[in-house]
Amino acid sequence: MSDLSELQRIAKEFIDKRDWRQFHTIKDLAMNCSIESNELMEILLWRDQNFEKSILEGNDKKSLTMIKNEVSDILFSCLAIADHLNFNLEDAYMEKMKELDVRYNPDKVRGKLTKIPSPDNSNKQ
Template structure:
């Protein structure tokens, strides 16, 4: 499957450089946040359209960095990316039933009248 192939490529890249020693769970979580901030920075003071027109390469690279660090963290934790995403999507389907959430930006607690 594609996800497993990518995971192997990422691990191989890291292992060939002996970088696993630097990629503990804490530092990977920090790196995910930092890369997500760099992705977000591209949008600062601009519309989505402006960013998409002028920064598409940077946007793709920052998104790739977030995903690569996320895959590394999943690998360290022994998590199957496919499994955890499928499980999360199943939970989201329960929290956001189509009939209640279609076309709505409300959080699941608002959909059910909870606080």
């Protein structure tokens, strides 16, 4: 099994073998991530609870494969962004999880559907 750093290395190698780095900008990589996320949403659009139940019960392998493919495309986009901006995605993720653990204290939010704004909104424009 690969860790996230290994997956980031694999994505970097994939990009470099195809000489795609020349086309990568943070804007285009972010847009690609959004587009791939929308392709995932398209699979789920207008579906009822029976659709999800069918997947969870193993009765709709085709839809599960489509979802896996889109989630993998999203992950690739995230890895490509980290590569482009030269940061370790695993480290960034762990830092974010620490922040979320504090913000969403289990004793305060357990069983509740709650949105708590980030204390640092300085990056919002």
